[in-house]
Amino acid sequence: MPGKFRESTVVERQQSKVKPPSMFKVILLNDDYTPMEFVVIVLQQFFSRNREQATEIMLKVHREGRGICGVYPKDIAATKVEQVVAFANEHQHPLQCVMEES
Numbered sequence: 717m718p719g720k721f722r723e724s725t726v727v728e729r730q731q732s733k734v735k736p737p738s739m740f741k742v743i744l745l746n747d748d749y750t751p752m753e754f755v756v757i758v759l760q761q762f763f764s765r766n767r768e769q770a771t772e773i774m775l776k777v778h779r780e781g782r783g784i785c786g787v788y789p790k791d792i793a794a795t796k797v798e799q800v801v802a803f804a805n806e807h808q809h810p811l812q813c814v815m816e817e818s
Contacts, residue, residue, distance in 0.1 A: 721747065742800075752778065755773075
């Protein structure tokens with residue numbers, strides 16, 4: 717009898733394993749109007765990048781058309797996208813921020 721009890725306990729533990737959440741890349745898209753300095757400020761303020769990191773990502777956006785700001789769980793990524801777009805609109809810049817599953 718004790719053997720059967722242990723087996724069922726093991727099976728229950730295996731079934732209750734939680735799959736890690738999907739992660740999403742937050743990406744800035746290049747445009748011809750948003751000032752480079754504004755992009756650096758966005759990266760520092762919303763993605764906790766230091767000036768050097770922010771400048772590197774901004775240059776990648778400028779040269780390649782897009783740059784990854786960070787990778788987050790879905791809810792956090794969606795919030796960051798909303799915050800960046802709202803901040804850009806508030807400052808009358810067309811900067812676009814999107815998220816993609818990684």
